[in-house]
Amino acid sequence: MSRHDLTIAVTGLNATDNPGPGVAVLRSIRHEPRFTGQLIGLAYDTLDPGLYSEELGLAASFLIPYPSQGVDALRERIRYVHSKFPIDVIIPTLDSELPSFIALEEELRSLGIGMYLPTREQFELRSKVRLAELGQKAGIEVPASQVISDARELYTVHERVSYPFMLKGIFYGAHHVASLDEALGSFHATVAKWGVPVIAQKFHAGEEYDVVAVGDGLGGLVGAVPMKKMFLTDKGKGWAGVAVNDPNLIEMTRKFMAATRWRGPCEVEVMRTPEGRYFLIEVNPRFPAWVYLAAGAGQNLPYATVQLAAGQAPTPLPDFKAGTMFVRISLDQIRSMSTFQELASTGELLAG
Amino acid sequence: MQRLKDLAVSESGFLFDPYTGLTFSLNQTGRFILEKLRDGLSEPAIRQALESGYQTGPGDDPLRDVREFMQQLRESGLLPAEERS
Secondary structure, eight states, rough: OOOOOOOOEOOOOSSSOOOOOOOOOOOHHHOTTTOOOOEEEEESSOGGGGGGGGTOSSSEEEOOOOGGGGGHHHHHHHHHHHHSSSSEEEOOOOOOGGHHHHHHHHHHHHHOOBBBOOOHHHHHHTGGGGGGHHHHTTTTTOOOOEESSGGGGGGGGGTSOSSEEEESSSOOOOOEEEHHHHHHHHHHHHHHHSSSSEEEEEEEOOEEEEEEEEEEEOOOEEEEEEEEEEOOOOTTTTEEEEEEEOOOHHHHHHHHHHHTTOOEEEEEEEETTTTTEEEEEEEEEEEOOTTTHHHHHTOHHHHHHHHTTOOOOOOOOOOOOTEEEEOOOOOOOOOOHHHHHHEEEEEEEEOO | OOHHHOOOEEESSSOOOTTTEEEOOOHHHHHHHHHHHHTTHHHHHHHHHHHSSSSSOOOOOOOHHHHHHHHHHHHHSSOOOGGGG
């Protein structure tokens, strides 16, 4: 097997209207001319659309246990997959599974499986709850915020975070609120779904930009591509976007990398106000679903991550081409019932 | 000025700002003024070029056209405030 014949497993094949990043990561690796290895899909549901994609050319796919089933179940399943297809690299792509993969990193490394993930400390530092601390550490402007665990705190929250503000769930979801009544309603809806705490974050009107980036774990930036969303779904997900070249966005990303010594992929979300101020509003600890744009624009960040995870020095990335666009599409994939049947009955699907 | 030079403008007048990702459509006059601005011409020089380059009617005001267009560029962040004169 040559140096580049790697077997790479990727999670997050739920390419729905709120897509996981797995399909985009797999497409990016496939897009890399130097890649000659094989790809494995790891999915949570038998109907995750990426499992049925012929374009991805998956050698095999395996269902894996949901994060709620714990680290032991995941360890056992990865060991099983590894016994059938010796894996060189795993790229986890979902927020909810990252703590489990981070916990297993050393153990998997001893099996010969590489990952390129943030440490537990880095993962926690970028959480919404600690955004103010991160901003201070990195010298980055962040919106005023307050962590709220009890609805009674909403009666005085305006003393620190004035209306309007965003009320955000600890993992997911955000509501724009302009009054106490709206804040109370959103608080209860968010807590019912995601638990406490919630975060009140001052709303700054402006244009949102997102940067996909990879950190080298030493404070440096492997590569970064900023994007402006051009079209949003009703869930606020970007359905079309364009690569932009605002040096302020790259600089903010560099500061984040330097302050945290971030290791691996991330998505930096930034709000640019009409006055030209840049606020860091969130950092997601994994690739975004639009990461294929980065590969299309010239910086194949998923492949660079594969190289890093495999212990190779990443090939220096060229400048990306601003103006490169993505426009997402929904397609119906036609398969026979036997594909679904095999996945449902055995939890795995082998090519051919 | 660098922001203006970085703009991508197609022959049909479609303008892409690689800095912000915003797009605009320019008419023929807008394209003419933008081209002269990128060449570094002053406001009066552009007006003069507009008058000699285009047939103007009695109701036309090339200076107003130039000023309005430059104001739109400033509002879009493509011309800095300090270049106002």
